[in-house]
Structure formats: structure tokens, C-alpha cells
Amino acid sequence: MKQPSRRSTAAAVAILGSVVLSPLAFAAPPVVKVDGSSTVFPITEAVAEEFQKARKGATNVTVGISGTGGGFKKFCRGETDIANASRPISRKEMDDCSKAGIRYYELPVAYDALTVMVNPQNNFIRSMTVAELKKIWEPGAQGRINSWKDVNPAWPDQKLKLYGAGADSGTFDYFTEAIVGKAKSSRGDFTASEDDNVLVQGIAGDKGALGYFGFAYYIENQKKLKAVAIDGGKGPVAPTPENVDNGSYQPLSRPIFIYVSEKSLDKPEVRDFVDFYMKNARPLVKEVKYIPLPAKAYSGNLDHLARRKIGTVFGGENETGLTIEELMKREAQL
Amino acid sequence: MIPKSLGASSSASGVAGIRRLIARHKTLDWLFGLLGTLALLLATLVFAALFGQMLINGAPQLSWEFFTSFPSRRAASAGILSAWVGTILVMLVTAVVAVPLGIGAGIYLEEYARKNLLTDIIEINVTNLAGVPSIIYGLLALGLFVYQFGLGQSIAAAGLTLALLILPVVIVATREAIRTIPQNIREGAYACGSSKWQVVSHHIIPYSLPGIMTGVIIGLARAIGETAPIITIGALTFIAFLPPSPFSNAEQLISFEWLLAPFTVMPIQMFNWISRPEEAFQANAAAAGLVLLLMTLSMNALAIWIRYHFRKKIKW
Numbered sequence: 220m221k222q223p224s225r226r227s228t229a230a231a232v233a234i235l236g237s238v239v240l241s242p243l244a245f246a247a248p249p250v251v252k253v254d255g256s257s258t259v260f261p262i263t264e265a266v267a268e269e270f271q272k273a274r275k276g277a278t279n280v281t282v283g284i285s286g287t288g289g290g291f292k293k294f295c296r297g298e299t300d301i302a303n304a305s306r307p308i309s310r311k312e313m314d315d316c317s318k319a320g321i322r323y324y325e326l327p328v329a330y331d332a333l334t335v336m337v338n339p340q341n342n343f344i345r346s347m348t349v350a351e352l353k354k355i356w357e358p359g360a361q362g363r364i365n366s367w368k369d370v371n372p373a374w375p376d377q378k379l380k381l382y383g384a385g386a387d388s389g390t391f392d393y394f395t396e397a398i399v400g401k402a403k404s405s406r407g408d409f410t411a412s413e414d415d416n417v418l419v420q421g422i423a424g425d426k427g428a429l430g431y432f433g434f435a436y437y438i439e440n441q442k443k444l445k446a447v448a449i450d451g452g453k454g455p456v457a458p459t460p461e462n463v464d465n466g467s468y469q470p471l472s473r474p475i476f477i478y479v480s481e482k483s484l485d486k487p488e489v490r491d492f493v494d495f496y497m498k499n500a501r502p503l504v505k506e507v508k509y510i511p512l513p514a515k516a517y518s519g520n521l522d523h524l525a526r527r528k529i530g531t532v533f534g535g536e537n538e539t540g541l542t543i544e545e546l547m548k549r550e551a552q553l
Numbered sequence: 554m555i556p557k558s559l560g561a562s563s564s565a566s567g568v569a570g571i572r573r574l575i576a577r578h579k580t581l582d583w584l585f586g587l588l589g590t591l592a593l594l595l596a597t598l599v600f601a602a603l604f605g606q607m608l609i610n611g612a613p614q615l616s617w618e619f620f621t622s623f624p625s626r627r628a629a630s631a632g633i634l635s636a637w638v639g640t641i642l643v644m645l646v647t648a649v650v651a652v653p654l655g656i657g658a659g660i661y662l663e664e665y666a667r668k669n670l671l672t673d674i675i676e677i678n679v680t681n682l683a684g685v686p687s688i689i690y691g692l693l694a695l696g697l698f699v700y701q702f703g704l705g706q707s708i709a710a711a712g713l714t715l716a717l718l719i720l721p722v723v724i725v726a727t728r729e730a731i732r733t734i735p736q737n738i739r740e741g742a743y744a745c746g747s748s749k750w751q752v753v754s755h756h757i758i759p760y761s762l763p764g765i766m767t768g769v770i771i772g773l774a775r776a777i778g779e780t781a782p783i784i785t786i787g788a789l790t791f792i793a794f795l796p797p798s799p800f801s802n803a804e805q806l807i808s809f810e811w812l813l814a815p816f817t818v819m820p821i822q823m824f825n826w827i828s829r830p831e832e833a834f835q836a837n838a839a840a841a842g843l844v845l846l847l848m849t850l851s852m853n854a855l856a857i858w859i860r861y862h863f864r865k866k867i868k869w
Binding site: 247248250252254257260261263264265267268271276279280281282283284285293413414415416435436438439440506507508 | 831
């Protein structure tokens with residue numbers, strides 16, 4: 220009578236033990252968690268896809284979209300390993316991170332050209348000056364600038380319809396800062412959407428339309444839209460990868476970043492992923508229609524990791540009109 | 554018989570008057586019928602147009618690979634594997650939690666609860682809960698499940714959130730179903746000496762089951778398309794791996810590691826594809842929408858079948 224009961228107890232203990240220990244014995248592959256900007260998402264997604272293929276499932280990567288701000292919130296709470304950011308970390312986010320004891324590496328991964336677009340049937344606009352754009356977009360323009368003629372008397376009296384990024388996006392922050400001179404300062408009577416395809420449809424179907432969004436959406440919809448060359452003081456410059464590369468497309472070229480937590484980098488899978496990111500970024504960035512940095516920028520990032528150069532070179536400010544060359548000089552000072 | 558008032562002048566004109574009245578009523582009748590048909594046609598046409606467009610755009614994408622591939626930056630090789638697996642697992646958690654809780658609460662309120670102020674308050678709250686916007690449930694779940702209970706951004710957290718969301722639907726459906734059972738059945742059972750639990754388990758539950766199941770499935774069909782609360786608690790956009798299998802090894806039959814795994818669901822995958830710059834992804838989104846719609850339709854079909862099948866068995 221006793222024998223079987225003891226055996227069953229032993230069996231129960233064994234089962235219980237295996238249940239408790241199972242996470243150790245049969246651990247799922249480690250996960251690298253990335254979250255943040257929808258602008259950076261396509262790049263990190265492409266890297267994650269290739270990385271998982273290369274590692275054959277030994278490491279898993281998740282990429283979420285919660286906006287640059289939302290991404291930093293999670294990052295500074297220690298919930299994610301990497302934050303995707305379409306602008307440098309802000310003063311407040313720096314404070315949040317330091318309160319939580321999160322230190323980070325700032326790695327620029329690509330450039331984006333914010334592109335200003337009009338309807339293809341618009342035949343009087345080829346280029347615009349920053350001053351003209353400011354005249355259209357500044358808060359005081361609301362109710363006053365309603366027609367193209369109000370901006371420049373040489374243009375026809377056609378109703379001006381505006382399309383722009385939603386107020387929560389890094390794109391909106393950057394555009395307002397670069398054009399109006401103050402982040403988040405914009406007129407309110409325009410069609411705002413976080414979904415750039417809504418803006419594409421709007422501009423494509425409206426003869427008097429003007430709008431702005433990231434370069435990738437313009438390239439994919441070239442037939443429906445007409446890009447405007449921007450005159451930042453040195454003559455009109457078209458939004459092309461070459462003009463971003465040579466620093467002439469100003470002030471609407473912007474760097475985009477990933478931020479890597481110092482603690483997470485001690486985990487071999489995160490280190491492996493970031494290494495892979497920097498070594499494969501150039502072709503992948505190009506493939507998803509962003510502008511890659513020169514190769515030495517990526518090796519410079521790896522150098523920063525190796526020499527443990529943490530922190531940001533922006534000091535909490537969102538600087539506009541930085542060329543790739545200037546950005547690299549700046550990062551080298553870290 | 555012609556009423557006096559009508560037949561007062563002359564009986565002939567009175568008959569004609571009645572005929573006119575009847576004709577007018579018939580015309581009104583016919584007009585209302587037409588209006589109703591038009592309303593129905595409009596609703597059906599809108600759905601048919603949406604469905605047709607999705608079918609035209611999405612159907613060419615539907616292939617075995619579409620179901621067995623992970624999301625990708627290349628539209629042609631992108632699939633919905635992690636999305637549909639995520640959706641099914643989340644629905645599983647939702648059903649396991651919401652069904653017993655909802656049915657239990659419904660039975661309690663109908664059969665056990667005394668009519669007093671407390672029950673009234675509970676009743677009003679349950680009815681109101683059914684109308685609370687789903688994002689509110691998402692915010693509650695973010696604080697409670699994700700952070701307080703430490704479940705993280707996991708399948709378990711998402712399943713529990715959607716369970717909360719459909720709980721009022723299940724409770725209300727259960728109560729409605731129970732109310733359709735004639736009082737004589739209860740009285741007959743009590744007269745034969747049944748206890749309350751015997752009445753509930755032998756009569757109330759079996760007879761109300763078709764109605765309850767319909768409610769449960771309508772609730773689940775609502776939950777399957779929910780996006781807002783799932784985004785709030787942190788479903789991911791790119792996830793190219795599956796949760797750990799529940800049947801991972803022989804020694805330990807069932808593992809629950811998958812409950813805490815990160816996940817994505819169908820509506821989020823669709824949303825991501827719709828907002829992509831490349832036009833090819835729009836077709837993928839349509840195909841994913843088609844799959845989601847088929848999932849919902851088959852759930853509704855199941856509800857109809859269950860109602861029909863169980864009702865046949867009830868012999869009062």
C-alpha cells in the first residue's frame with residue numbers, strides 16, 4: 220500500500236519540479252525589444268527581419284510603434300532595450316531616464332528628407348523659400364492666408380488647402396521648428412493625419428493642395444504628387460538623396476536615431492543585434508527609401524559602443540538644419 | 554356595416570370614401586414596405602461593396618504562404634502567421650475567462666440575487682459597462698494587468714482585457730436567455746423537490762444555452778476586431794516569431810509560457826499595412842481584412858448553428 224503512494228509522490232514532485240524549472244531548462248529564445256517612432260520603424264523592421272533570418276531563430280526581435288515620445292517613455296522605464304527616435308532625446312526625457320537610472324547610447328542610423336508637396340496639376344510652383352513656407356504655416360496665418368495669392372502676389376488666386384503631420388509626431392515637431400522657428404507652433408486649420416497615406420490621397424485629389432511628410436511616402440507616390448524644391452537661402456534645392464548627402468537640402472533634412480540602453484547592451488543578444496544593425500544598415504536603409512549615412516558613421520557608432528561613450532550630443536534640444544557632415548563631427552565629440 | 558358618420562350623406566359616397574381610405578392605407582403600406590426594402594438594400598449594398606472591393610484587392614494575395622509567413626518589409630513575401638496565431642490565442646484566453654464569469658454572473662443576477670438596492674446598482678452598472686468605449690478598457694488594463702499584476706505586454710494581458718470588454722455582453726445575453734424560460738418550468742421542478750442548484754443545472758442552464766452561446770459568440774466576434782485596447786496595452790507591430798508552443802515537451806504536457814509571450818493580432822497587422830507607403834501592401838491589408846471577416850462570419854455562422862441545433866433538443 221505504501222509503495223505506490225510514495226512512488227506517486229515522487230512522480231508528483233518530479234512533475235512539479237519540471238514545471239517550476241521549465242523556464243530554465245526549456246527557455247524560449249531571448250527577445251530584443253524595440254519600440255518608438257513610426258518613421259524609424261521601416262529601418263529597424265528591415266534590420267530585425269534580416270537579423271532573425273541570419274540567426275535562424277536563436278534571437279527574437281520585436282518592434283512596436285508608439286511614436287518617438289511613447290517609445291522614450293517605455294525606454295526610460297526600462298521596458299525596452301532600444302528606442303526608435305525621429306528626433307534627439309528631449310530635456311524631459313533625459314531627466315526621466317536619469318531618474319530611472321537608464322543610461323543610453325545615441326546612434327544616428329539614417330537621414331530623412333521632409334518633403335513639401337503640391338498637386339501635379341499645380342503649374343506655378345517649382346520651388347518655395349523658407350520664408351514663403353513660414354508665411355503659410357505660422358500660427359498667425361490662420362484666417363489670413365487662404366489663397367496662393369495671399370502668399371505671393373505672382374501666384375494665382377487659388378484656394379490653398381493644407382495637409383500636414385499629426386501634432387503627436389516627431390515630423391510635426393521638426394517641420395514647425397525648421398520652418399516656423401518654434402516646435403509645435405503651427406496654424407491649426409489644416410488636415411492633420413498620423414497616417415501619411417491620408418495626406419497622399421488629400422494632396423493628389425486637390426488642385427490647390429500643399430502638404431509635407433517623409434521622403435519615403437513621396438518616392439512611392441511620385442506619380443500622384445509633385446515635390447517642391449526648397450530655397451533655404453542658397454537657391455532652390457530638390458529633395459533627393461544626393462542633395463541630402465551633400466548637405467544642400469536644408470533645413471528639412473533630419474537625422475533619425477536609435478537609442479540603446481547601456482544595461483541592455485550587456486546582454487549578448489542586444490549587443491549582437493546592434494552590431495548587426497550597424498554593419499547592415501547602409502543597404503537596408505536605402506531599400507526602405509531613406510538616406511543612409513556614410514559607412515564611417517556606422518563604424519563610428521560601433522566605436523562609441525566599444526569605448527562606452529554614453530549620452531547625447533544634443534543636450535535636449537531639437538536642432539534643425541544639421542548636415543550629415545555636421546552631425547558626424549558633433550557625434551565625434553562625445 | 555357602415556358607420557353612421559360616414560354613411561350619413563349617402564351610402565354610395567360612403568362606400569367610395571371607405572374605398573379611398575383603404576386605397577390610401579394600402580399605398581402607405583406599400584410605401585413603407587418600399588422604404589424598408591430600400592433601407593435594407595442600402596445597408597446590404599454598402600457591405601457588399603466593401604466586401605467586393607476587399608475580395609477583388611485581397612483574394613489574389615490569399616495563398617498558403619500568406620498564412621504561413623511572418624510579416625516582412627517586402628509585400629510579396631509578407632504574411633499573417635504571427636497575427637492569426639496571436640488572434641486565436643488571445644481569443645482563447647478571452648473565452649476561457651469571460652464565458653464562465655459572464656454566465657455565472659448572469660445566473661446569479663437572475664436566479665439567486667434578491668431584489669434590493671445593491672442588485673439594482675449592479676444591474677445598472679453591467680448595462681452601462683456594455684456602452685463604455687473600448688479604449689477605456691485598454692487604459693484600465695494597462696494600469697491593472699500590464700503594470701500592477703506584472704503581466705507585461707502579453708497574450709494574457711490582452712485576453713483579460715478583451716474578456717472585460719465582452720463580459721457585459723455575455724452577462725446581458727445570459728440574463729435575456731434565462732428570462733425566456735417559462736416560470737412553470739421552475740415551479741414544476743421545485744414542486745418535484747428540486748433544490749435551487751438542481752433547478753439551475755438541470756433546467757435553466759440547458760434551456761438557456763442556445764441564447765447564451767449566441768451572446769458569447771457575438772461578444773467574441775466583437776472582441777476579435779478590437780484594435781484600440783490592444784494597442785493601448787502594447788501589442789507589437791513587427792513580430793516574426795510565434796509564442797512558445799503549449800505542447801513543447803513530453804515530460805511536461807502543457808506549458809503556459811505562451812501566456813506571457815509578446816504578440817500581435819490581425820487588426821494591428823492590417824492597420825500597419827494600410828499605413829505603409831508601398832501600394833502593394835494595400836492588397837495585403839485587404840487580404841488580411843478578408844481573413845478577419847471570414848473569421849467573424851464563421852463565428853456568427855457557428856452561433857446560428859448552435860442556436861438551431863440546441864433548440865431542437867429542447868422539449869417543453
